[in-house]
Amino acid sequence: MKQLASITSVRSVRWHLVAKGKMNFSEIAALGLSVSLQPVNLLYAFGGVLIGTVVGVLPGLGPAATLSLLLPISFQMTPTGAIILLAGIYYGCMYGGSTTSILINVPGEAASVVTCLDGYQMALQGRAGPALGIAAIGSFIAGTVGTLLVMLVSPLLANVALRFGPPEFTSLIIMSFMVLTYIVKGSMVKGLMMASIGVFLSTVGLDPVSGSNRFTYNILELMDGIGFPAVIMGLFGISEVLINLEASETRNILRTKIKNIVPTIKDLKSSVAPIFRGSILGFFIGIIPGGGTVLASFMSYGIEKKVSKNPDKFGTGVIEGVAGPEAANNAAAIGHMVPLLSLGIPTSPVIAILLGALMMHGIDPGPMLMVKHADLFWGVIFSMYVGNVMLLMLNLPLVGLWVQFLRIPYSMLFPLILLFCLIGAYSIANSVVDVFIMLLFGVLGYLFRKTDYEGAPLILGLVLGSIFENAFRQSLMLSDGSFLIFFYRPISLLFIVIAIILLVIPIIGWFKKGTSSAQGTSFRMRP
Numbered sequence: 001m002k003q004l005a006s007i008t009s010v011r012s013v014r015w016h017l018v019a020k021g022k023m024n025f026s027e028i029a030a031l032g033l034s035v036s037l038q039p040v041n042l043l044y045a046f047g048g049v050l051i052g053t054v055v056g057v058l059p060g061l062g063p064a065a066t067l068s069l070l071l072p073i074s075f076q077m078t079p080t081g082a083i084i085l086l087a088g089i090y091y092g093c094m095y096g097g098s099t100t101s102i103l104i105n106v107p108g109e110a111a112s113v114v115t116c117l118d119g120y121q122m123a124l125q126g127r128a129g130p131a132l133g134i135a136a137i138g139s140f141i142a143g144t145v146g147t148l149l150v151m152l153v154s155p156l157l158a159n160v161a162l163r164f165g166p167p168e169f170t171s172l173i174i175m176s177f178m179v180l181t182y183i184v185k186g187s188m189v190k191g192l193m194m195a196s197i198g199v200f201l202s203t204v205g206l207d208p209v210s211g212s213n214r215f216t217y218n219i220l221e222l223m224d225g226i227g228f229p230a231v232i233m234g235l236f237g238i239s240e241v242l243i244n245l246e247a248s249e250t251r252n253i254l255r256t257k258i259k260n261i262v263p264t265i266k267d268l269k270s271s272v273a274p275i276f277r278g279s280i281l282g283f284f285i286g287i288i289p290g291g292g293t294v295l296a297s298f299m300s301y302g303i304e305k306k307v308s309k310n311p312d313k314f315g316t317g318v319i320e321g322v323a324g325p326e327a328a329n330n331a332a333a334i335g336h337m338v339p340l341l342s343l344g345i346p347t348s349p350v351i352a353i354l355l356g357a358l359m360m361h362g363i364d365p366g367p368m369l370m371v372k373h374a375d376l377f378w379g380v381i382f383s384m385y386v387g388n389v390m391l392l393m394l395n396l397p398l399v400g401l402w403v404q405f406l407r408i409p410y411s412m413l414f415p416l417i418l419l420f421c422l423i424g425a426y427s428i429a430n431s432v433v434d435v436f437i438m439l440l441f442g443v444l445g446y447l448f449r450k451t452d453y454e455g456a457p458l459i460l461g462l463v464l465g466s467i468f469e470n471a472f473r474q475s476l477m478l479s480d481g482s483f484l485i486f487f488y489r490p491i492s493l494l495f496i497v498i499a500i501i502l503l504v505i506p507i508i509g510w511f512k513k514g515t516s517s518a519q520g521t522s523f524r525m526r527p
Contacts, residue, residue: 028151028378035080035379036386044077044085045387052092053394056112057100063093067353068236069417071229071360072424079361080376084383086357090350091143091333091384094293095391098135098326102128112329114297118314118321125317133261134268134319135326136395138275142327143388145279146286146334150381153287153338164368166474167485171495172366173468176345176460178502188506191457194448198461199468201226208470221433228356228462230425230438235455236349237421238442241414243449261397267319274304274324282328286335293329293336293348300328334384341369341377349456356463364467 035041055066067086074082097112102119115135122131164172177195204215205225216222263271281303282296304324305314314321339345344366346352358365363373370377425438445455479485486492 029382031374032378032382035375036084036383041081041084041379041383042386044081045088045383046390048085048088049092049095049387049391050394052089052094053096053391055089056093056096056098063090064349064353065236065240065417066093067350067357068229068232069420069424071232071353071357072427074357075229075360079358079363079373080379082357082361083354083376083380084387086354087337087380087384088387090354091330091387092391094326094330094333095136095139095395098139098322099132099395102131102135102322112297112326114301114325115322117301118316118318121315121317122319122322127317129261130263130267130319131322132395133263134271134323136392137263137268138271138278138323138327139330140388140392141275142279142282142331143334143385143391145276146283146331147381147385147388149280149283150334150338163491164366165489166471166478167489167492168495169366169471170468170475171486171492171499172343172345173464173471175495175499175502176464178499179345187452190453194453194455194457195461198458198463199465201231201458201462202465203469208466209473219433221431225466226462227425227431227434227437228360228459230434231441231462232353232356232459233421233425234438234441234443235445235448235459236353237417238438239445239449239455241417242442242446245414263319270319271323274300274320275327277303278324278327279331282331283335285328286332287338293332296328296332297325300324330388337381337384341365341380344369346456346460349454349459352456352459352463356459359463359467 036045051066051070052063055063066089070086070089074085077085094112098115098119101112101115102123119131119135122128177192202225205223206212207214213223278296278300281300282293285296285299286293301314301321301324304320305311308314308318308320310318336348336351340351340355344355344364346355355365363369363376421438421442422435425434426432448455475485476482486496
């Protein structure tokens with residue numbers, strides 16, 4: 001650490017630590033803090049958690065739509081600053097969602113659905129303050145635990161980074177596509193269809209080997225490919241506006257005065273165990289493909305109800321029913337960052353957007369990220385802890401302010417979102433074609449959502465399609481055209497096996513379901 005103290009710049013800190021090949025806990029902390037505590041990165045973290053809190057408070061917008069709207073702005077920042085901002089919006093939404101769940105019984109974010117069960121009942125009993133307070137404290141502790149666990153888990157994945165070649169990257173991307181079967185809420189077939197469309201869209205533009213035009217139809221703007229920001233703003237931003245315009249706007253805001261934000265000693269004692277259980281559970285669920293924040297919060301609530309001495313009281317306003325799920329969904333949000341930054345695998349629609357943001361900045365997330373961009377990796381991780389401190393300071397004293405945002409009518413909010421989308425799509429490359437692409441995918445996104453086709457697989461296919469194509473071609477060049485190269489390299493074989501397992505499990509489920517249905521039908525047909 002004495003050597004680290006003499007290093008003044010972040011660049012020299014990064015060079016010094018990476019050149020050594022390995023970093024211990026104190027060196028990781030020094031690097032992460034040296035990046036996250038820079039004034040400009042502190043500003044990005046504060047802006048991210050502030051925007052995320054507001055978005056979480058406003059029902060009907062959500063983190064995916066917000067990240068898509070702000071994606072063009074992030075291109076003017078450094079890659080580290082951009083990811084710090086976007087990640088801050090993501091886990092800030094987890095905080096803000098609890099406010100609406102407790103005060104108006106409407107989750108601002110899907111992960112806050114469980115908080116409605118006991119949080120709103122506490123508010124009806126005049127205990128909205130302790131409910132909001134324990135939600136903020138639980139989220140802060142979960143963020144702290146999650147950050148520590150990331151520091152322990154991520155280096156284990158970095159040890160195999162230098163063993164990755166084109167075959168390993170090809171197999172890893174194939175496994176990522178199979179992960180879609182667990183990300184999508186509906187049909188696996190629909191998810192894979194959307195991913196295939198995304199891969200097809202990634203081929204638009206110049207062929208990376210021959211340089212020939214592919215599907216450009218002599219449109220000059222398409223020679224560089226279809227703009228990722230325009231597609232994502234359409235699929236998540238414009239479609240969100242169209243969907244919410246259909247919904248009826250009914251918000252009955254609790255009028256009782258919010259007091260006693262700081263929980264009592266009794267409330268804290270009742271919440272300590274649920275918070276730590278939810279933090280650890282949520283983090284590891286977040287790492288698992290398909291283990292989202294919603295699943296983490298529901299599982300935490302179920303566990304707390306199971307271990308409680310009075311399970312019948314859950315749903316009537318017990319503070320454990322708020323503390324555990326709120327800790328779990330925030331820890332899961334941090335857990336999502338491990339497969340993204342370490343392997344380049346997105347485990348949710350929001351993480352798919354973050355993956356695209358990294359690639360738009362010229363950074364390929366994956367096993368080499370921790371080696372080539374150690375400052376970004378650890379800077380983002382430590383900024384999440386700094387952001388959680390900021391969120392604790394924002395949420396406890398400013399609850400009354402967030403309540404006022406609940407009174408903003410949709411009729412005022414959504415025209416501003418539409419205007420922001422139009423300006424953002426045009427300003428990226430000053431291209432009208434990007435605006436038309438955004439509007440086209442906005443309509444398509446609306447139709448997709450009405451027919452239960454999710455946009456996240458399409459985004460993943462669009463983002464990973466070009467990487468997959470290049471890695472696949474390079475692999476076949478190395479093997480003189482033999483596909484066996486994907487099977488005789490151990491890491492590549494492991495990813496292929498996992499992909500096959502992920503594909504086979506739903507098929508087995510379908511087969512069992514079909515068999516049981518057939519047996520039930522034959523039983524009913526008997527006289």
